[in-house]
Amino acid sequence: MTLTQDDSNFDVENGIIDGEAPPHTQLAAKYKQSFAYYTFRVRLPSTLQTIADSLAKDKDELLATYGADADIDQTAAAVLELRSNILKNGPLLPFNDKDSDADEWNLFLEKLPKENRTYFAACWLYAECYMYRKLWAIFIASRLAGHDYFRKQKQTAAQLSFDAMLAVAKGTRNNERIASTFQKLMKLNLWGNRCDLSITSGKQVKPTGDAFHQVDELNPNLLVDATGTIWELLDKSDGNGIVEFVFDNAGYELYTDLILAEYIIDKGLARKVRFNAKAIPWFISDVRAEDYHWTIQFLIGQSDPMLSELGKKFKRLTDEGKFELAPLEHFWSGPYEFYRMAEVQPELYKRLSQAQLVILKGDLNYRKLLGDYSWHSTESLEICLRGFRPTNLCTLRTIKADLVCGLPQGKSEELFAKDKEWMLTGEYGTIEFAPK
Numbered sequence: 001m002t003l004t005q006d007d008s009n010f011d012v013e014n015g016i017i018d019g020e021a022p023p024h025t026q027l028a029a030k031y032k033q034s035f036a037y038y039t040f041r042v043r044l045p046s047t048l049q050t051i052a053d054s055l056a057k058d059k060d061e062l063l064a065t066y067g068a069d070a071d072i073d074q075t076a077a078a079v080l081e082l083r084s085n086i087l088k089n090g091p092l093l094p095f096n097d098k099d100s101d102a103d104e105w106n107l108f109l110e111k112l113p114k115e116n117r118t119y120f121a122a123c124w125l126y127a128e129c130y131m132y133r134k135l136w137a138i139f140i141a142s143r144l145a146g147h148d149y150f151r152k153q154k155q156t157a158a159q160l161s162f163d164a165m166l167a168v169a170k171g172t173r174n175n176e177r178i179a180s181t182f183q184k185l186m187k188l189n190l191w192g193n194r195c196d197l198s199i200t201s202g203k204q205v206k207p208t209g210d211a212f213h214q215v216d217e218l219n220p221n222l223l224v225d226a227t228g229t230i231w232e233l234l235d236k237s238d239g240n241g242i243v244e245f246v247f248d249n250a251g252y253e254l255y256t257d258l259i260l261a262e263y264i265i266d267k268g269l270a271r272k273v274r275f276n277a278k279a280i281p282w283f284i285s286d287v288r289a290e291d292y293h294w295t296i297q298f299l300i301g302q303s304d305p306m307l308s309e310l311g312k313k314f315k316r317l318t319d320e321g322k323f324e325l326a327p328l329e330h331f332w333s334g335p336y337e338f339y340r341m342a343e344v345q346p347e348l349y350k351r352l353s354q355a356q357l358v359i360l361k362g363d364l365n366y367r368k369l370l371g372d373y374s375w376h377s378t379e380s381l382e383i384c385l386r387g388f389r390p391t392n393l394c395t396l397r398t399i400k401a402d403l404v405c406g407l408p409q410g411k412s413e414e415l416f417a418k419d420k421e422w423m424l425t426g427e428y429g430t431i432e433f434a435p436k
């Protein structure tokens with residue numbers, strides 16, 4: 001988390017505080033020692049620069065797809081303007097596009113105290129989600145509407161994971177219905193969350209080595225392990241329930257989601273696994289419905305028979321409705337913390353309440369669960385949920401942002417003494433559970 005530019009003027013002009021968010025407050029980029037500050041000063045500007053560059057690089061291809069009059073240069077300029085607004089700590093302005101969530105976003109923004117309606121003053125969660133929605137607004141206002149500017153990166157990530165995918169397929173074909181196997185698959189799925197592209201501002205991370213061996217090696221880095229409780233819940237159920245996955249990243253992580261879901265269905269732990277994808281390009285590598293279908297076709301198209309058969313199986317499970325893509329919900333790409341779901345999206349809350357288990361994947365879902373709030377690391381997940389209890393919940397999250405809960409006394413201090421950036425690397429993870 002090193003800044004190369006001189007920030008002194010910016011900091012003075014924008015009321016930046018040289019410290020971290022105080023206990024029990026919302027995280028925000030105005031705290032200089034926070035990951036949010038670094039995110040808005042460095043990571044997001046870099047992500048936007050990459051998008052603008054890739055528009056220039058892919059110009060011919062885009063003209064061929066969207067027509068000779070596609071306004072590519074203007075779109076790239078608008079992306080760079082967004083970048084410069086962030087770097088100037090510009091205001092969070094209302095949306096004037098026609099997407100169905102625009103009004104909801106505007107209502108949300110209107111209710112924010114005026115002094116908090118800038119990138120650095122707003123709660124980190126609100127401002128970062130706003131940026132991804134603003135980016136989408138730029139594209140829908142252009143002739144490139146519908147273009148997924150992260151698609152290529154997501155597909156490259158999957159292609160780079162071929163070896164890891166094959167190794168996982170080989171290691172999972174003769175699985176038994178026993179606790180240890182389920183727990184291993186959950187952990188495999190957890191560590192798959194290290195491969196997200198937004199932590200690296202889009203730089204590819206190729207999963208290497210033997211994933212199952214790594215699961216064992218990484219056990220000391222798993223700071224909370226509720227896999228035993230989750231197994232018991234599913235094992236003791238009548239197998240007729242639904243498990244809802246709230247997806248995170250495409251590529252290798254999505255593949256491990258499907259492997260875990262396959263096990264849940266094959267072993268009769270649930271009758272259906274429902275997947276919740278994002279409605280718009282989100283945090284670079286998040287799964288959209290297109291990515292789900294593409295990944296299955298990608299597997300089917302492999303010359304290796306094991307991966308190809310697996311792809312066909314995932315397709316069959318989808319056709320049979322045992323795997324199901326949930327209807328698109330803007331809530332997942334909205335600004336709200338999960339504790340406000342029952343109030344702002346009661347239908348979604350009701351649907352989740354009917355599930356046996358909801359599996360929330362990744363860092364951003366975790367941030368939304370905790371509400372980007374500086375809880376004490378030892379506070380229980382139940383407390384931090386602030387009433388969000390639709391059903392049994394679990395979170396699989398590698399730690400890539402400076403908030404956490406549910407840790408044993410002294411653990412966080414011990415890790416800080418070893419590495420002051422331990423919360424930003426994705427090297428540690430938690431699998432937490434809260435019963436309904």
Ligand SMILES: O=P(O)(O)OC[C@H]1O[C@](O)(CO)[C@@H](O)[C@@H]1O
Nearest residue numbers: 196198199362363364365400401
């Ligand atoms: O893909 P994930 O695990 O949700 O991670 C999202 C990324 O967004 C952040 O939460 C903030 O940008 C990072 O900490 C993390 O890299």
